Amino acid sequence: MNKLVLFLLSTLFMVSCAKNKKQTAEVSQTETTKKPNIVVIYLDDLGYGDLSAYGATELQTPNIDALANGGIRFTNGYASSATCTPSRYALLTGMYPWKNKNAKILPGTAPLIISTEQQTLPKMLKKQGYQTAIVGKWHLGLGTGNVNWNERVSPGPNEVGFDESYILAATQDRVPTVYIKNGHVVNLDPNDPIEVDYKNNFEGQPTGKDNPELTTMKWHHGHNNSIVNGIPRIGYMKGGEAAKWSDVDMADHFLEKAQTYVKTHKNEPFFLYYAMQQPHVPRTPHPRFAGKSGMGPRGDVILEADWCIGEFIKTLEEEGVLENTLIVFSSDNGPVLNDGYYDDADTKIGNHTPAGVLRGGKYSLFEAGTRMPFITYWKGNIKPTTSDALVCQIDLLASLAKLVGTEETTTDSKDLLDVFLGKSNTGREHLIIEATSRTALRSGDYIYIPAYGGKPLNTQVNIEVGNSDVPLLYNLKGDLSQKNNLAEANPEKLKEMHEIFVKLRGE
Ligand code: NG6
Numbered sequence: 004m005n006k007l008v009l010f011l012l013s014t015l016f017m018v019s020c021a022k023n024k025k026q027t028a029e030v031s032q033t034e035t036t037k038k039p040n041i042v043v044i045y046l047d048d049l050g051y052g053d054l055s056a057y058g059a060t061e062l063q064t065p066n067i068d069a070l071a072n073g074g075i076r077f078t079n080g081y082a083s084s085a086t087c088t089p090s091r092y093a094l095l096t097g098m099y100p101w102k103n104k105n106a107k108i109l110p111g112t113a114p115l116i117i118s119t120e121q122q123t124l125p126k127m128l129k130k131q132g133y134q135t136a137i138v139g140k141w142h143l144g145l146g147t148g149n150v151n152w153n154e155r156v157s158p159g160p161n162e163v164g165f166d167e168s169y170i171l172a173a174t175q176d177r178v179p180t181v182y183i184k185n186g187h188v189v190n191l192d193p194n195d196p197i198e199v200d201y202k203n204n205f206e207g208q209p210t211g212k213d214n215p216e217l218t219t220m221k222w223h224h225g226h227n228n229s230i231v232n233g234i235p236r237i238g239y240m241k242g243g244e245a246a247k248w249s250d251v252d253m254a255d256h257f258l259e260k261a262q263t264y265v266k267t268h269k270n271e272p273f274f275l276y277y278a279m280q281q282p283h284v285p286r287t288p289h290p291r292f293a294g295k296s297g298m299g300p301r302g303d304v305i306l307e308a309d310w311c312i313g314e315f316i317k318t319l320e321e322e323g324v325l326e327n328t329l330i331v332f333s334s335d336n337g338p339v340l341n342d343g344y345y346d347d348a349d350t351k352i353g354n355h356t357p358a359g360v361l362r363g364g365k366y367s368l369f370e371a372g373t374r375m376p377f378i379t380y381w382k383g384n385i386k387p388t389t390s391d392a393l394v395c396q397i398d399l400l401a402s403l404a405k406l407v408g409t410e411e412t413t414t415d416s417k418d419l420l421d422v423f424l425g426k427s428n429t430g431r432e433h434l435i436i437e438a439t440s441r442t443a444l445r446s447g448d449y450i451y452i453p454a455y456g457g458k459p460l461n462t463q464v465n466i467e468v469g470n471s472d473v474p475l476l477y478n479l480k481g482d483l484s485q486k487n488n489l490a491e492a493n494p495e496k497l498k499e500m501h502e503i504f505v506k507l508r509g510e
């Protein structure tokens with residue numbers, strides 16, 4: 004070969020290499036810019052044993068099961084707390100709720116408990132180019148103290164990271180019983196202003212306590228203030244007639260908002276927090292689901308929630324984004340049957356065990372309070388499996404940050420992305436759980452519940468809350484139902500757990 008041919012050949016080779024390199028660069032660029040959508044589907048008071056994928060036999064939840072069986076079904080997945088507000092606080096801020104004294108069950112008039120300066124999951128995602136929205140239950144407070152519901156209510160979700168919000172302020176059993184869109188009460192008639200008060204009734208307004216003849220659902224404890232749609236609530240409310248929600252349509256209403264959000268944001272990476280209200284009280288299934296479970300409205304609304312989730316997944320599929328969407332499914336706290344209304348939840352329960360084999364329930368430091376159905380699903384990306392790694396909702400912030408390419412995190416959130424994607428089975432070493440301001444330590448297979456005075460049984464809801472005159476220590480590996488207190492038999496372990504607990508609590 005002469006020199007000229009050699010020169011031509013080598014130039015050709017270099018050009019083609021450069022071209023290949025450019026192509027690779029282009030591919031990896033589109034790969035990194037194509038961030039997955041993230042959807043958190045969060046139920047309210049759904050227990051560890053309430054889904055057929057988690058062992059329920061008396062209830063069938065095929066749509067949630069499809070997520071569990073097509074994704075990772077966590078068996079040691081925790082909410083941070085055994086009630087709503089603190090769990091939601093932890094989920095959204097990545098911080099332990101017991102570090103914020105205001106993170107406890109809030110009335111509908113409570114101010115926002117997340118500081119607008121604080122790191123949040125939607126804020127972190129927004130910085131990485133995400134569109135962010137919440138549809139459903141908020142329960143983290145609104146405004147700064149004296150909310151005027153007839154003006155824009157702020158600060159709220161839109162001020163802590165959500166571009167769009169369509170919420171119920173507190174709980175379905177608390178006033179105001181209206182939807183709030185981006186801070187504005189939906190369908191508010193300016194000639195019929197809303198007033199809300201948690202201490203005093205408004206003159207001449209009927210209440211559950213004084214006017215039982217006006218109620219269609221009877222109160223058992225609490226829940227005897229203003230009556231809306233025949234249901235006596237917590238708190239007093241006057242006015243806002245046209246804005247009041249219809250309880251039986253709430254599930255369809257939120258579903259439609261969630262579906263519309265997907266349809267209108269499918270071309271951007273989006274984060275949707277779909278915070279469903281079921282099966283919290285008052286349980287108000289749409290007539291399509293009433294009587295379907297055979298175990299009263301609590302079972303019916305679980306079936307309704309399962310149906311909604313199926314419809315929602317269908318929308319993701321139809322809009323062509325299912326394969327590019329990471330779905331996280333969980334619940335905010337454990338199950339309760341009678342949470343303040345006579346609604347047959349306890350009398351018609353039959354053989355169903357909402358907590359599965361776990362002890363306790365909502366409000367409890369025993370496992371059923373905080374151990375939740377917990378699922379990650381990402382079609383084509385996560386291989387179906389069951390994981391017994393210790394994970395908590397508090398860890399989503401750091402883990403999702405990693406997923407979208409940032410190190411932004413908080414002191415309490417742990418990056419467990421590999422665990423959530425099924426690439427590792429090494430979860431947290433320790434976790435502090437919380438129930439009505441009391442805390443306990445999970446570490447390895449053990450759980451340590453310090454001695455808390457107070458009644459062991461909350462008789463109103465009939466739940467063992469984890470109070471005891473002596474410290475409690477269980478090895479969950481062999482004793483998931485927490486029957487055998489090892490505190491006396493294993494003082495070394497007790498001491499070790501106590502020391503870790505004190506250190507983590509910073510005391
Ligand atoms: C309690 C309510 C209960 C429920 C709970 C909040 C009474 C007697 N009980 O105070 O019915 O609303 O608060 O539930 O009022 S949570 O899931 O939002 O934490």
Ligand code: CA
Nearest residue numbers: 047048087335
């Ligand atoms: Ca709840």
